[in-house]
Amino acid sequence: MSELDLAFVRSQFPAFSEPSLAGFAHFENAGGSYACGQVVEQLHRYYRQTKLQPYYGFEPSQTAGRLMDEARSRMAAWLNVATDEVQFGPSTSQNTYVVAQALRRYLEPGDEIVVTNQDHEANIGVWRNLEADGMVIREWRVDPQTAELDPAELDNLLNERTRVVAFTHCSNIVGSIHPVREWTDKIHAVGAIAIVDGVSYAGHGLPDIAALGADIYLLSLYKVYGPHLGVMAMRKELNQKMPNQGHFFNSGHITDRFTPAGPDHAQIAAVNGVIDYFDLVYTHHFAGTDADPAQKARAVSSLFRQAEQANMQTLLDFLSNRPGIRLIGSSTTESRAPTIAFTHDNRQPQEITAELAAQKIGAGNGNCYAYRLMQALDIPAAQGVIRLSFVHYTSSDELERLIQVLDGVL
Numbered sequence: 001m002s003e004l005d006l007a008f009v010r011s012q013f014p015a016f017s018e019p020s021l022a023g024f025a026h027f028e029n030a031g032g033s034y035a036c037g038q039v040v041e042q043l044h045r046y047y048r049q050t051k052l053q054p055y056y057g058f059e060p061s062q063t064a065g066r067l068m069d070e071a072r073s074r075m076a077a078w079l080n081v082a083t084d085e086v087q088f089g090p091s092t093s094q095n096t097y098v099v100a101q102a103l104r105r106y107l108e109p110g111d112e113i114v115v116t117n118q119d120h121e122a123n124i125g126v127w128r129n130l131e132a133d134g135m136v137i138r139e140w141r142v143d144p145q146t147a148e149l150d151p152a153e154l155d156n157l158l159n160e161r162t163r164v165v166a167f168t169h170c171s172n173i174v175g176s177i178h179p180v181r182e183w184t185d186k187i188h189a190v191g192a193i194a195i196v197d198g199v200s201y202a203g204h205g206l207p208d209i210a211a212l213g214a215d216i217y218l219l220s221l222y223k224v225y226g227p228h229l230g231v232m233a234m235r236k237e238l239n240q241k242m243p244n245q246g247h248f249f250n251s252g253h254i255t256d257r258f259t260p261a262g263p264d265h266a267q268i269a270a271v272n273g274v275i276d277y278f279d280l281v282y283t284h285h286f287a288g289t290d291a292d293p294a295q296k297a298r299a300v301s302s303l304f305r306q307a308e309q310a311n312m313q314t315l316l317d318f319l320s321n322r323p324g325i326r327l328i329g330s331s332t333t334e335s336r337a338p339t340i341a342f343t344h345d346n347r348q349p350q351e352i353t354a355e356l357a358a359q360k361i362g363a364g365n366g367n368c369y370a371y372r373l374m375q376a377l378d379i380p381a382a383q384g385v386i387r388l389s390f391v392h393y394t395s396s397d398e399l400e401r402l403i404q405v406l407d408g409v410l
């Protein structure tokens with residue numbers, strides 16, 4: 001089977017049969033997706049059966065620890081990195097904050113850091129703050145008309161002093177999916193580290209981080225059908241070179257070095273639910289085909305992408321042809337995620353999303369923490385944009401209803 005079985009995937013999400021959500025259409029998935037049933041069940045089971053300190057010699061502590069270990073190794077396999085390259089932290093913002101503390105001592109004054117003005121602030125501000133320690137910040141700016149990053153600009157910014165480049169795999173406003181491998185190759189050619197924010201990408205399919213060549217890759221599972229948890233994949237050699245940010249006696253524990261906050265055990269165990277879901281989607285569509293987890297991830301991603309594309313084109317066409325609407329980013333689906341932001345020439349985003357909410361459509365409004373992007377696009381940051389974002393489980397019926405409602409509201 002090569003087409004997404006929509007009824008099947010929707011049956012895996014309790015939200016779609018939850019009476020209190022009947023009639024509600026979720027178009028703010030870039031903020032937070034629904035959780036799949038496997039995750040809800042894992043959390044429930046963890047709290048019922050194994051909610052105590054893991055890793056002691058008694059049951060059920062052993063089971064709790066085993067679930068946490070499995071979560072790490074399974075997630076790593078799906079992301080195509082080694083098990084001890086996966087760190088679990090409370091969120092991506094927390095993970096980048098911790099890495100910045102390590103870089104503070106790892107880098108030297110005069111070293112250059114490239115940041116964009118397209119990213120979510122979680123992948124900008126912490127690096128920019130290193131300016132106070134003598135690091136030199138270079139900004140890779142979007143084109144104010146297209147909102148896109150031009151790779152030729154990266155070439156101009158890279159030099160022998162560049163030590164770090166932080167950019168997004170997919171902006172949470174513009175939606176373009178970047179050619180990460182091309183960029184990491186350029187970054188590595190000058191000996192710098194590539195830090196890639198995959199938060200807005202991962203809900204559309206788990207990435208192959210080895211193929212992308214990122215030194216640090218970040219995602220947040222609450223946007224990937226899972227618990228509120230940040231995943232940070234960090235290359236082992238980099239982990240070993242940067243100063244430990246955990247307790248001193250744990251400096252030899254590779255997965256403790258950049259997670260000073262005690263991890264949420266239940267949520268880590270619930271990562272198994274995310275992988276169970278992806279695995280089930282794979283088995284349902286490709287029964288009898290054996291594959292390793294990275295191959296499964298690729299197959300599931302292309303199923304998701306195919307399902308998203310038809311809906312995406314319909315919405316892009318509607319918005320691009322609507323007078324008074326400024327669509328941010330590309331109007332075609334090529335290398336684009338269904339995270340679609342726009343402004344209205346004479347109405348406030350908040351007003352529009354309130355009207356959508358009154359008709360049971362959940363849409364985002366504001367700057368979505370891409371504050372600097374708003375400034376670059378000359379959009380008042382306090383006001384921001386209207387954001388409609390959907391994923392593979394969104395139906396064409398929901399999309400049609402959205403467009404019908406937008407037709408009346410805009």
Ligand SMILES: Cc1ncc(COP(=O)(O)O)c(C=O)c1O
Nearest residue numbers: 091092093120122172199200220
């Ligand atoms: C693209 C992007 N990067 C980073 C973040 C921050 O993630 P977290 O909420 O896990 O800190 C978000 C959150 O919305 C995001 O959309």
